[in-house]
Amino acid sequence: MDKSWIQCNRLSTEYEEGVQKFINFAIKNAAGSSVIRCPCVDCGNLSFETPTTVKDHLYMHGFDVKYDNWFWHGEEIRKSSSPQRENHFQQQNIEFDNGNELEMVNDAYKGCCGDPKAFKELLEQAEKPLYLGCTKFTKLSFLVKLFNVKGRFGWSDSGVSALLSVLADAFPKNNEIPTSMYEAKKTMSALGLEYVKIHACPNDCILYRKEYEGLLECPTCGLCRWKKKDGTVDQYRKGVPAKTLWYFPPIPRFKRVFQSSETARDLTWHANERMVDGKLRHPADSPSWKLVDEKWPIFASDPRNLRLALSADGINPHSSLSSTYSCWPIILITYNLPPWLCMKRKFMMLSLLIYGPQQPGLDIDVYLQPLIEDLQTLWDVGVEAYDAYKNEYFNLRAVLLWTINDFPAYGNLAGCTVKGYYACPYCGVETPKCRLKHSGKNVYIGHRLWLPHGHKFRFQAKAFDNSVCDETPPKLLNGEEIFQLVDSIDNRWGKSNIKSVKVRTIMISRGGRRNLYFII
Known part of the structure; x- marks a missing residue:
């Protein structure tokens, strides 16, 4: 398809006809979608717009001249989408098949409102050979495979940095191999997904978010949000949280x-x-x-x-x-x-x-x-x-x-009792329990009551606890009964407020015995 109109004056008839041909071509390959990518200089194919908006952008900002292979609008992906690189590679008898990397970059930013410049740089990494004369790897494909191997075998960041440093020296000069894991992560960052580090109280009382975001100490236990240099919790300085949640x-x-x-x-x-x-x-x-x-x-x-x-x-x-x-x-x-x-x-x-x-x-x-x-x-x-x-x-x-x-x-997770006298989630408060005299452990040997009436195990007293089981199992609650019980529970996030109560513990040794006192 003729793309010479891209370089024409935006007020000329050639440019107007070229824009209309491009819009028709993009709509034809949109497979029924009402939006298409906008290839203007500002959007750079990073936003989906209606055909009318795309046409306006092309008149106001101009068509991105670097986008000469319209693979995001229906054309087949060429070996390289840059004419200068393609001519240089042909002189070196290089053939690339970087469609997978381009597709990966494409998936990385669909519906994403990230930095357009970062994605343009990532696209360049998907087209750049690992070193001059390399026909098998681009810089991006090499890093993707390296990260897969790192995750599969649990390599540390320092180990991968050392490996990259050796590879950079071993490969031909002017290669594109990053020399550290930090540089590799910067290249791959645009393909990643966000995470949030949320500060938490060391006693698990609250998360410092929403109404607690600006606090310096926990409103429940009064403990400071920050650490000291020696690792203990105290109001030493901002910047080192005592505990962090990764979300x-x-x-x-x-x-x-x-x-x-x-x-x-x-x-x-x-x-x-x-x-x-x-x-x-x-x-x-x-x-x-x-x-x-x-x-x-x-x-x-x-x-x-x-x-x-x-x-x-x-x-x-x-x-x-x-x-x-x-x-x-x-x-x-x-x-x-x-x-x-x-x-x-x-x-x-x-x-x-x-x-x-x-x-x-x-x-x-x-x-x-x-x-x-x-x-x-x-x-x-x-x-x-x-x-x-x-x-x-x-x-x-x-x-x-x-x-x-x-x-x-x-x-x-469910707030159910899983130890003590009521550990059975089915029996609840009617759990058959027995505390062993010498070990002091709880055991639950009343499971025979769930057997059918007349089962032989119900009458084998000697094999169990020297008693015959003639009891019936407790009634199982249906969904409505469970909801009624849940609604009656006073359920609040986190712990109750104990900030007003100051508790000190003193350990005193007397005659070889230690007594624990709570002084309020």
């Missing part, structure tokens, strides 16, 4: 997955390609999924709306049983995908990272606040997202169906 907002990541046409198609697999034969083949066959479809048909009408599970557990990041350091990752899992993709690592989204000397315990609700707010937005209102498979915008919503955790974490 990875899920909404931009959910929008990102729909910007890949292949992934966007997979996210509707449960509705379009799943075999429905009465067998449990996918979470969509479960009663929980069907209950959501039945109670909220508007939500279920769009198969792109996400069904999520939240997984939480504590780990020791240092692999040392003697260390008390705790790390709690909170992961969101999307079940719209086919069974062979649901549990792939790339579709498990880390949303929260809670770490510190002690685990959050029952105060984990304090750290879940930002995630719950985003999930509430996705359920009540939804967000606008772009579906690359159907080439259209839609309102994306999500629902949290399940949580995945062990029994202690279940107690933290």
Whole structure:
């Protein structure tokens, strides 16, 4: 297609005819979408506009002369989109296939309002050879593969920096290999997603956000927000928080997955390609999924709306049983995908990272606040997202169906008792319990009451606790009864206010015994 009109005067007839031909070409390849990318100098193909707005921009700002391969408007991707580079590469008998990198850059900024200059620089990295004469790698493709290997084998940043330094010396001169991990991250930063570091009270009372954002000390326990140089908590100076929560907002990541046409198609697999034969083949066959479809048909009408599970557990990041350091990752899992993709690592989204000397315990609700707010937005209102498979915008919503955790974490997340005399989540206050005389441990040996009447185990007294079980199991509560119980609970975020009460503990040793006194 003739592109000589781009260099013409914007008031000339040639430029006017060229703009109209470009608009017609872009609309023809938009596959029914009402918006197209604007290739003007200011937008640089980084914003989606209506054809009328694009035409106005091209007259006001001019067409970006560097954009000579219209691959974002329907043309096939050439080996290089820069004429000077292409002529130079042809002289060196170089052939590039950097379509994957260009597609990756394309996906990185769809619907994103980032810095246009940063994305232009990233596009240049996708076209630049790793070194003069290299036909296999561009700078961006090399870094992408290096980051994949780093994540797969758990390489440290310092180790990768040392490797990059050696490679930069080993490869031909004037190569594009960064000499440190810092420089590599700067190049890859435009492909990444945002995260937020939120300061937290060392006692897990509050997060310093919203109404608490400007405070210097916790309004609940009075502890200072900042650290001293020796690591103890005190009002030493600003800039070193005593505790930090890493939050990875899920909404931009959910929008990102729909910007890949292949992934966007997979996210509707449960509705379009799943075999429905009465067998449990996918979470969509479960009663929980069907209950959501039945109670909220508007939500279920769009198969792109996400069904999520939240997984939480504590780990020791240092692999040392003697260390008390705790790390709690909170992961969101999307079940719209086919069974062979649901549990792939790339579709498990880390949303929260809670770490510190002690685990959050029952105060984990304090750290879940930002995630719950985003999930509430996705359920009540939804967000606008772009579906690359159907080439259209839609309102994306999500629902949290399940949580995945062990029994202690279940107690933290659900607020249920998981130890003591009422540890059974089914029996509740009617839990059959027995405290062993010598070990002082609680045991639960009343499980026979859940067996059918007349079962032989009910009459084997000697094998159990020397008694015959003739009891009936407690009544299971239905959903309405559970909701009534939950509504009657005084549920508030975080801990109660104890700032007005000053508590000092004194340890006194008397005759080999230690007594603990609380002085108020």
